[in-house]
Amino acid sequence: MNLDFRYALQALPLLLQGALVTLETSLLAVVLGIAVGIALTLLGQAPIRPVRWACQLYISVMRGTPLFIQILMVYYVLPGVGLDIPRFVAGVVALSLNSGAYVTEILRGGLSMIPRGQVDAGRSVGMPRALIWRHVLLPQTIALVLPPLTVEFTSLLKASALLSVIAVIELTRTAQQIIAATFRPVELWLATGALYFVMCSALGGTARWLERRAAVHRA
């Protein structure tokens, strides 16, 4: 088999442009996903039981069904109920709604690692709740959840390849378009995979670095 990377090299600027869109999309999705996750965490502790049930149902469905179906659902169903949104928005919305269900678990894990005694101590010296959150819980939680959130960013970066199906011109879609023009699928998929690999392993390295740093701070 002879590989010919000339087309892939020629297409590199286009692929890099696509990679930029992939990065933008997944960054946007991870930020919105954190917002969804925070909302779910708060609603999950609501004093009203049906609200808590609804949260658990949402999390279970989001995690129990493929992201691909969720993307198709948002893309095809929303216009049906009169919400005409661009594909890019539909894609980011689907990714964030999905990610939120995983972010809740990350946040819960982070919060549960802080000893309860710290809240009690804060209360016993007369700190109001808001102050306990700001000075005791949040700084520690953020250090704890930053590494797993970076891993979540990596997951979304890979998952955003599925947006190619609803024709968001990100990295995978760009590769498909170039393949349609040059018919060099193997070379282009190798090049595309390499770009994803570089982005994901850089993020993975960042996550490990953040983890080491958090561990040093705790010690």
Place this chain on the structure above:
Amino acid sequence: MRFDLSVIAETWPIFVRGLGFTILCCVLALVLGLILGTIVALARLSHRGWLQWPAAVYVEVIRDTPFLVQAFLIYFLLPRYHIRLPATTAGIIALALYGAAAFAESIRGAVLSVARGQAEAARAVGMSHLLTMRRIIRPQMMTYLIPSLTNQFIGLVKESSVLSIITVPELTMASSLVLGRTFAAVEAYSVVAALYWGLTLAISVGMGALERRMAGPLQSGRAWAPLLIEGRES
């Protein structure tokens, strides 16, 4: 918007066939992936560099690229070697290669979760490496391995929906078929989502029961845990 049940009444055989294909692909990928994954995990755990690093590279490459790109690459790569395979076979191979990397990490983590002293003690009484693995490590790693493998398998089932893009006629493809015939997007996707949800819940509950049985009295009371599906695809 209205939910038209008659669409489902007319098209249900398409969904059933799709579900059957999804289960078939996932079970085959699970078996192949576990075999390959065990080999990769053992290679990563070995002290020989020439076994260790190719396995590590394999796991990293699979984990740091989207499954969709892997599936496309395999789908287009095989014909280059004059291997003509139906899409379903190519899909199962892609899914098994993807699963192997995930399973390998689960298995490696499970082996490493067993206290070091256990293997050292076995070595001290003269057990070989393989015998230590079989008699000492394997029984003790199960409490760690089963939940972890469950998550990875659920991830694999969800990831298998991507195979519809390379024209494998599985459950997600069924929704496109129904959509093409009836234009009933809400109904088609709801049915498919419900079937996937049922499938992943069943795996979660079933493996939870297996876990409790194998763990025996050591297990803490977490009866609700199987309802919290964990596996993350991609």
